[in-house]
Amino acid sequence: AQTVTxxxxxxxxxxxxxxxxxxxxxxxxxxxxxxxxxxxxxxxMILVIRQEAYKQQNATENRFSVNFQKAAKSFSLKISDSQLGDAAMYFCAYPAGTYKYIFGTGTRLKVLA
Amino acid sequence: GAGVSQSPSNKVTEKGKDVELRCDPISGHTALYWYRQRLGQGLEFLIYFQGNSAPDKSGLPSDRFSAERTGESVSTLTIQRTQQEDSAVYLCASSFNLLSTDTQYFGPGTRLTVL
Known part of the structure; x- marks a missing residue:
C-alpha cells in the first residue's frame, strides 16, 4: 500500500x-x-516545494530545500533562517496514481522568537 | 478570481440536516478536488472532477456525500443527514491538469461543525 509517514x-x-x-x-x-x-x-494549503523523483538534484526554493533519498524513500524538508511566518502545519504529499494525493498526518512547526 | 475560493467559511448545523459547500476553482483549471481534514489529521481525498469526465467518487465516505460540478466551473459538495463525525474542514483544490505532476492550489476550506 502507498503510505506517507x-x-x-x-x-x-x-x-x-x-x-x-x-x-x-x-x-x-x-x-x-x-x-x-x-x-x-x-x-x-500552500505549496512549499516539490521534487521530481527522477532528478538527482535536491529541490531548493529560497530558504526551503529538500533532502531526497530515493532508495531510502525519504523526503525531508529543511527550513533555513527560520522566520516567525514559517509557523504552520507542514504536510508531505505523494500522488498515488494520476490524481489521488496521499498526505501525511502533518508536523506542526513552532518558531520561537 | 486570483485563487480558489470556498463558501461558507464556517458552517454550524444540527445533526440530521443537509449542508452544501461551494468551491470556485481558479479559472482555466480543469481538475478540481475535494478533501476532508479532521481535527489534527492529514487530508483525506474525497472526490475529483476532470472537465466533463465522470468523477471518481471512490473516496466518498458514505452515500450521504455527493458532489457536482458543471463543466470547469463551480463545484458543490453536499452532505445529507449530517452526523457528528462529519465535523471537519472541507478543502477544495484545483489544478491546471489532472496530472500528478501538477501543483494543486487550495482554497481556505469550510469548517463544518455538526452539533
Missing part, C-alpha cells in the same frame, strides 16, 4: 535557526513527484 507531530525552532522536518513514503513506482505543503492558521 511524518513521524514528528510537532517541532520547535528558534528564529533564524535551521530545522528539518522528516517524511518517508512507500511506493513501488519509479517515477513520481513529491510535495511539501504548508498550512498556516488561515487553513489555506
Amino acid at each position: 511524518q513521524s514528528q507531530p510537532e517541532m520547535s525552532v528558534q528564529e533564524a535557526e535551521t530545522v528539518t522536518l522528516s517524511c518517508t513514503y512507500d511506493t513501488s513506482e519509479s517515477d513520481y513527484y513529491l510535495f511539501w505543503y504548508k498550512q498556516p492558521p488561515s487553513r489555506q
